[in-house]
């Protein structure tokens with residue numbers, strides 16, 4: 080038996096027609112599966128009984144299995160979700176004022192090798208299929224009401240698995256009612272694919288993980304910079320087909336003594352001058368893998384105020400979920416190993 084979610088909409092249309100039913104029944108099936116999140120074919124009352132029976136003989140309705148769940152004091156929940164081949168990924172559900180944010184993974188591990196990120200130490204084990212990405216949403220929706228925003232900031236570089244990420248966004252948009260406006264794709268800067276992504280989903284929100292204002296340090300900490308250096312990133316941001324009034328988010332992880340000085344803030348500000356951006360500062364989340372430290376809050380605030388004085392909108396993300404290692408750069412499948 081196969082997981083029904085592993086089929087695309089067009090594959091299901093074809094299959095259902097080949098069984099002698101009108102192809103539009105695939106639309107109905109998709110509405111039940113993704114829109115109403117129904118977990119039994121028998122409950123899909125507008126499908127012919129014989130079709131329901133046939134579907135349940137051929138398929139099962141499978142969400143990623145919750146292998147482990149950790150909850151932080153602030154209500155942030157980190158899920159370890161099991162996939163059918165025994166791999167696992169993490170997804171995080173973050174309660175915010177007025178809405179909930181889901182932080183999703185796009186790959187098992189990551190091959191980008193950023194030297195401050197726990198996920199990088201796993202290497203890339205494999206890409207997630209599109210349904211394993213939408214499956215995370217279906218699973219987290221089980222205990223969520225109200226407005227949800229999605230950030231593709233979990234394990235993996237979404238643009239390194241763009242085909243599956245795009246297919247997942249398509250389903251979220253068409254069948255689950257998520258405007259791409261409520262989906263943020265976070266990337267280290269795979270620039271040609273970034274342009275492609277915005278051409279396909281013009282309203283998609285983009286977060287660029289810049290972290291260093293110069294090539295020397297960025298290449299040292301983020302090997303991808305050797306291929307797509309800072310200058311090209313800045314040029315690309317200026318050229319992105321972003322709607323008026325919208326801005327690209329620049330993510331900047333502040334690491335004590337490495338990239339957190341007022342001079343670095345000024346350098347960053349000069350780099351971003353004239354671009355439609357807002358800046359998210361993320362004080363580093365310390366972990367047992369890397370020796371890097373988190374700057375004192377005062378230093379972070381100084382960094383932020385230098386940029387504010389230069390006219391930028393700056394948000395400091397004192398990460399939620401820190402104590403359950405659900406915060407940015409801490410996602411790594413190491414459950415049960417004491418981390």
Ligand code: SF4
Pocket residue numbers: 189190191192193196197198199233234235236267408
């Ligand atoms: S920061 Fe993102 S791109 Fe870099 S290694 Fe971690 S998951 Fe991959």
